[in-house]
Amino acid sequence: MPLEASALSSGDNVQPLHQRRNTVVVAHASPKRLRLKLPLLRQPRLDVGHLTSHISEFDGVESVRINAAASSVVIGHDGEAATRSAIVHRLETLSHDTLRFLNGDSEPSITPLALRAALLLALPVLPATLGKALVWGAIAPRVLRGVWSLFAKGVSVEVLDATAISLGAAQGRTGTALLTDELMATGDYLEETTERHSEDLLSHLLYPHPASAWIVRDEEVVKVPFSDVHTGDIVVVGAGELIPVDGVVHDGVAQVNQASVTGESVPVGKETGDQVIAGSVVESGHIRIEAHHVGDETTTARIAAFIHESLTAKSDTERVAEDFANQRVLTTLGLGLATFLLTGDITRVMSVLLIDYSCAVKLSAPVAIRSMMSEAANRGVLIKGGPSIEALSKVDTVVFDKTGTLTRGDLAITDIVPLMPELLSEERLLAMAASIEEHSRHPVAAAIVQAARERGTDHVAHEDIDVEIAHGLRTRVDGQEVLIGSRHFLQDHENIDLHAHEDAARALSAEGKMLLYVAFGGQAVGLIALRDELRAESADTVKRLRAAGVERLIMLTGDRKERAEALAASLGLDGVFAELQPEDKAEIVQKLRDDGHHTAFVGDGINDAPALATADVGIAMPRGADIARATADIVLLQDCLGGVADAREASQTAMDIIRSNFRAAIGVNTGLYVVASIGWLGPVAAATLHNGTTLGLLARALSASRFPESAGEEPRDITPVDEAPQDKVLVDETSEAVAGDNHNAAPTIH
Structure with a gap:
């Protein structure tokens, strides 16, 4: 039997039931696991992913699993009674402002479509009066929308839709009216679900989810949930940690990998006064940051919000198709009126009005586009x-x-050039460089270490390593000072003469390679060339x-x-x-x-x-x-x-299908107009042929979601951009300038 949260333990400090903002019921509790019932999970369009991340930020929480349909959340924690109490308390006091909601009021539901389909199947066996009443109830929302549209916007497609199904129902052709309404509702459902699928995928893909942060409070460094970080706080970030805020370095020095935020491949040096961006990673060093933007105000969060809203615009083709359908409303109504005046046959009028361009023309374009967007995301x-x-x-x-x-952006060693082979051979040069660089997390260092591993070089003993932030490394081997870094570092800072090796450096630079210099005992002894490989x-x-x-x-x-x-x-x-x-x-x-x-x-x-x-x-x-x-x-x-x-081929496929569907809809429906107006097509046949044509064109529009064969692969699991491995880095144009004579653009070497 579920327990009230207050019954967790007599020592738990939990608010009385009547003071709670949210109802929280403990369905099951074990030493390190809680299963809670949260009615708030039933709220329409609740962003469950964001709520999962928010709960994960609570101190002591180790895992979170939410089942929104069952209003249930299972939380793994550290087993402390205080943690259990804090979890329940924070969920009880969780404000509506803390929650996030996806676009729209509610998820599209297939239930109304299923109910209409069931009613269609049951009509033949239902009493006539009951069947007619049920059909009017089913089509009432569309009829009312048509009435509202007539007064609010004038004659529109909605008016034609309402008129068509109302005439059919009024003439006792309930099956035809219901089938037409079902088809329109199916198109609405397909458009809404495919569009929302793309929106939801995008918002989860780019939403930043930091778990917690270390900040200075009362001269002590304490860990707090990210939601408790405020503008002006001093945030402490060490090696390997994610920077959770936009701000300015208050004190300290660090190498920061900003690849996931700015695209810069080589980590950059940050010191007092430098700006840092949320989402970047400290690779070495230790800094304290004064927070200027937190939460939704950070660069990554603002960009995520911008992208989330970007799917609302309609293409010109969609607008043209919709405008065309609207413009043909008067034509259709005019044809119906002309048919009545010429023949006085209300049956012919019904046949004409049941044939319209709206379904196929208006829905085909958005269905094809939204379906392609959804499939493209999966690809x-x-x-x-x-x-x-x-x-x-x-x-x-x-x-x-x-x-x-x-x-590709992955650095690889292309050349190892001993400048004094009598002192250091190629193998010895690589072994010494790798033995020193293996203490660094820099991408250049990783490339050197990988090359040494592949060659199986021996380790070279060395003394403690000094890191010259943004320049290079310094240590001693066999009593001699060893320097590894950029030309700017060795020549301008350490006064190592490199002019004698200008030709060798220029030749390597001409091949598109960046250079790392090695000095031993005050002399340049080696060049290591690296290059970003062609994809x-x-x-x-x-x-x-x-x-x-x-x-x-x-x-x-x-x-x-x-x-x-x-x-x-x-x-x-x-x-x-x-x-x-x-x-x-x-x-x-x-x-x-x-x-x-x-x-x-x-x-x-x-x-x-x-x-x-x-x-x-x-x-x-x-x-x-x-x-x-x-x-x-x-x-x-x-x-x-x-x-x-892939994107180019997919876009062409989608647009080709939209254009051909447009032409087919116009041609087929125009032909049906002619046949219906001369009395050769009854209402049932008109509805069947028109709706069948529309279904066929919509099915063809859905086929736009199939990528061309050249796209090649089956759908793959997508690794969110913000979760991409940090060890894959790019070499940017600034780094490439190093291989030439632009000394001021030297790469940052640990």
């Missing part, structure tokens, strides 16, 4: 609305950012886009012209713009549009946001900056460039 392509599908189908020029887009699917994506009708493929990069042109040539691109500043990208895209091209831009970094917004269609890679994802029209959820071709 790893998040499309933010009908306008994006329509615009992508018209694109004739695709512009790619290079790093993290055409290239294996890049060439195939280019071919598929050309096959899908894209006429021009262009690459933009801040990289040197020579290496950029070499990469573009290897992929068969039509043009390349190199040595660009971030603001140049948007200007180039705008120039292409001014020249009459329909453009799509594919990028990932924060500096790509202007170009993504400028293009007709912006496509963001999965590990791109949040601002890039917010600006983009399409977000790839899988780290595969082939998603760009």
Whole structure:
């Protein structure tokens, strides 16, 4: 028998029942598990995912599982009596403002459709009077909407719908009236469910869910639920921890990986006065942050809210289809009136009015678009609305950012160059560098360590390592000082002469490689070259886009012209713009549009946001900056460039089906009008043929959700962007500049 929460234990400090804001009943309690009944879970459109995350933030909570249908929540905890009491108390006092709700008043229900279908089957055996009454009750909502629309908006499709089913019911053709209403309701249901599926997937995908935070309270560092962090609090974040707020570093020094927020591949140094963004990760060091924006005001939360609302816009095709259907209302009513005046045959009038363009024309476009959006999301392509599908189908020029887009973003060692081979061989140089770098979490260090593991090099003993934040590493081997870092660090900070090795560095740089310098005993002894590898699917994506009708493929990069042109040539691109500043990208895209091209831009970094917004269609890679994802029209959820071709092919499929359905609806229904008006088609046959045509076209519209065969794979589980593994990083244009002579743009080396 369920227990009241106050009966957990005599020592639990729980509010009396009459003071509770929410009813909480303990259905079962074990030492480390609570199963509670929460009536608040029955609230329509409650965001259960957000509530699960919120409860997970409670101190002592280890797991949360919610069954909204059963109004039940199962909570695993640390077994402390105080924890049980605190859980119950916080749920009892949970305010409505804390909860989140999905768009809309309630979930679409299939129950009314099932009831209408059951009534259709039962009509032949029901008493006539009862059947007629039940049919009028079933169609009453649509009839009332038609009456309201007539007075509020004038003659519209709703008026035609109401007139058609009312005439049928009034003439005793209850089956026809009910079937017509069922078909209209089915279209409404399909449109609403597919649209909400996409909305819900998107909102959960990008909603940030920090669990808790360490803050300074009364000169002590304490752990609190994230919901208890306020503007002005000093938040403490150590190595490996997520930064939960937007703010400014109050004190401390750290290396911060902002790849999931800004798209920057190489961790950046942060010290007092520097800004930090929620969602980034401290890789090394320790900082205290003064919180400026928390909760819904953080950058990631604002972007999530923006994207969540982006699916509401209708495409031009949807608007045209709806306007066309509305415009044909008067035509249909006019045909009905003309038929009556010429023949006086009310049966012919019913036949004409039961044939309308509204169902097939008005519903086919949104059903096809929403279904494609839903299927695309399951395939790893998040499309933010009908306008994006329509615009992508018209694109004739695709512009790619290079790093993290055409290239994978994973660094790999390409060359190990001993500058003093008599002192250090290639194997010894790699072994020493890896032995030192293995203490770092930097992506450059990971590449060096991986290369050493593959070669099976021995460990080189060394003294304690000093980290020169944003520059490099310092230690001693065999009594000699060892420095590993950027050219800027060794040459400008440590006065190591590198001029004798200029030719070797320039040759490696010309091949698109970034360089790491090693000094031993005050002399440069080695160069380690790394490069961001070209994506294996890049060439195939280019071919598929050309096959899908894209006429021009262009690459933009801040990289040197020579290496950029070499990469573009290897992929068969039509043009390349190199040595660009971030603001140049948007200007180039705008120039292409001014020249009459329909453009799509594919990028990932924060500096790509202007170009993504400028293009007709912006496509963001999965590990791109949040601002890039917010600006983009399409977000790839899988780290595969082939998603760009998938999206293009899918958009063309959807638009082809919409256009052909539109033509078919006009042709078939016009023919039915003619046949019905001359008396060759009775009401039952008219309704059957018209509704059958509409069902066929809607079924064909639903088939738009099937991706083209070239998309290849079965639907996959989607890893949310904000949960993507932190060890996959990108190398951005700033990092590439290191391989050249831009010393001020040197990479951050631990």
